[in-house]
Amino acid sequence: xxLNATLIGELIAFVVFVMFCMKYVWPPIIGAIxxxxxxxxxxLAASDRAAKDLELAQEKATAxxxxxxxxxxxxxxxxxxxxxxxxxxxxxxxxxxxxxILAAGHAEIETERNRAKEELRQQVAALAxxxxxxxxxxxxxxxxxxxILDKLVAEL
Amino acid sequence: MSAGAIxxxxxxxxxxxxxxxxxGFWTFHIDTLAxxxxxGIVFLSIFRSVAxxxxxxxxxxxxxxxxxxxxxxxxxVKSTFHGKNPLIAPLALTIFVxxxxxxxxxxxxxxxxxxxxxxxxxxxxxxxxxTDPNMTFALALGVFILIIYYSIKVKGLGGFIKELTTxxxxxxxxxxxxxxxxxxxLLARPLSLALRLFGNLYAGELIFLLIATIGLFQxxxxxxxxxxxxxxxxxxAFIFMMLTILYLxxxxxxx
Numbered sequence: 026x027x028l029n030a031t032l033i034g035e036l037i038a039f040v041v042f043v044m045f046c047m048k049y050v051w052p053p054i055i056g057a058i059x060x061x062x063x064x065x066x067x068x069l070a071a072s073d074r075a076a077k078d079l080e081l082a083q084e085k086a087t088a089x090x091x092x093x094x095x096x097x098x099x100x101x102x103x104x105x106x107x108x109x110x111x112x113x114x115x116x117x118x119x120x121x122x123x124x125x126i127l128a129a130g131h132a133e134i135e136t137e138r139n140r141a142k143e144e145l146r147q148q149v150a151a152l153a154x155x156x157x158x159x160x161x162x163x164x165x166x167x168x169x170x171x172x173i174l175d176k177l178v179a180e181l
Numbered sequence: 182m183s184a185g186a187i188x189x190x191x192x193x194x195x196x197x198x199x200x201x202x203x204x205g206f207w208t209f210h211i212d213t214l215a216x217x218x219x220x221g222i223v224f225l226s227i228f229r230s231v232a233x234x235x236x237x238x239x240x241x242x243x244x245x246x247x248x249x250x251x252x253x254x255x256x257x258v259k260s261t262f263h264g265k266n267p268l269i270a271p272l273a274l275t276i277f278v279x280x281x282x283x284x285x286x287x288x289x290x291x292x293x294x295x296x297x298x299x300x301x302x303x304x305x306x307x308x309x310x311x312t313d314p315n316m317t318f319a320l321a322l323g324v325f326i327l328i329i330y331y332s333i334k335v336k337g338l339g340g341f342i343k344e345l346t347t348x349x350x351x352x353x354x355x356x357x358x359x360x361x362x363x364x365x366x367l368l369a370r371p372l373s374l375a376l377r378l379f380g381n382l383y384a385g386e387l388i389f390l391l392i393a394t395i396g397l398f399q400x401x402x403x404x405x406x407x408x409x410x411x412x413x414x415x416x417x418a419f420i421f422m423m424l425t426i427l428y429l430x431x432x433x434x435x436x
Contacts, residue, residue: 042275054231
C-alpha cells in the first residue's frame with residue numbers, strides 16, 4: 026500500500042463530482058420524479074372518483090329504471106281498468122238501446138195491429154151494411170141508421 | 182496468458198503496478214486518476230443529460246433507468262437519514278454510481294487494457310481505480326471530513342467534544358478512556374470504509390490475475406469469477422453508500 030498525492034487528486038475529483046451532482050444533477054431529476062409521482066397520484070385519485078361516480082350513476086339509473094317500470098305497470102293497470110269500464114258501459118248502453126228498440130218495435134206492432142183491427146172493423150161494418158141491404162132488398166139510409174151501425178162497429 | 186519469457190509471479194506483479202509520475206509522496210497514479218475521472222465524467226454526463234431533459238410526462242428508457250437509480254438512492258437516504266440536508270442524497274448518488282462504475286472496470290478482462298496501452302508505449306495500466314488505496318482512502322477521507330464538519334456544525338464544538346469524552350462511562354475520571362474509545366470508533370469509520378472497498382476489489386483483481394495464469398482452463402473459471410462479481414461489485418458500492426449515509430446520520434444526531 027503506497028499512499029501518495031494521488032489521494033489528494035482523487036479527493037479533489039470527489040469534491041468536484043459531488044458538488045456538480047448536487048447542483049446540476051440531483052435537483053432536476055428528483056424534482057421531475059416527485060412531480061410525476063404527484064401527477065400519477067392525482068390521476069389515480071381522479072380515476073377513483075370517476076369509478077365512484079360511475080357506481081353512483083349506475084345505482085341511480087337502476088333506481089330510475091325500477092321506478093319507470095313500476096309506473097308503466099301502474100299505467101297499464103289503470104288502462105286495463107278503464108278499458109273494462111268502457112266495455113261494461115258500452116255493453117250497458119247496447120242493452121239499453123236494444124230494449125229501447127224492442128219497445129219501439131212492440132209499440133209499432135201494437136199500433137199497426139190496432140190500425141188493422143180498426144180497418145177490419147170498418148170493412149166488416151161496411152160488409153154488414155151491404156149484407157143488410159141485400160137482405161132488406163132495399164136501400165137503407167146510411168145516415169139514418171148510422172147510430173145502429175156505429176153500435177155494431179163498436180161491438181166488433 | 183503471459184508470454185513465456187516472464188513467470189506468472191512477474192506477470193502478476195507487473196499487473197499490480199500503477200502507471201505513475203513523480204517521486205515519493207508526490208507520486209501521481211496516472212491510470213487511477215484518469216480512469217476515475219473518466220468514469221466520473223461518464224456518470225455525470227449521462228445523468229446531466231437526463232436531468233436537462235427531465236420531464237414529468239412519460240419518461241424515455243434512459244430517463245427511466247436513471248430515475249430508477251435516483252429513486253433507489255433517495256429511498257436509501259430517506260430510510261436512514263432523517264434530518265434535512267440537501268448534500269446527503271447527491272453525495273450518496275455520486276458515491277454509489279461512481280464506485281459502481283469504477284468497480285465495474287473489474288469485469289474488463291485483466292489483459293485487455295494493458296495490452297492496448299502497450300501498443301502506445303504505456304507499460305503499466307491498472308484499470309480498476311478502486312483497487313488503488315489512494316482512491317478508496319480519498320473517498321473515505323471526504324466522508325470523514327463531512328462527518329467531522331457536520332458533527333461540529335450540529336452539536337457545536339463543545340457538544341462534539343462532550344460526545345467524545347462523556348460516554349460510554351459517565352464518571353469524570355474515565356473521560357480519557359472514553360476519549361480513546363470514541364476516537365477509535367471515529368477513526369475506524371473512514372478506515373473501514375476505505376479498506377473494505379479496497380480489500381474486496383483488490384482481492385477480486387488478484388484472483389482474476391491468478392486465473393489468468395492457469396492456461397486454457399481460465400476461460401470457464403474466469404467466467405465464474407466474473408459472474409460472482411455481479412454480486413460483489415454492486416454490493417460494495419451499495420455498502421459504501423449506505424455506510425456513508427449512516428455515518429452522516431449519526432453525525433447529525435444531537436444527544
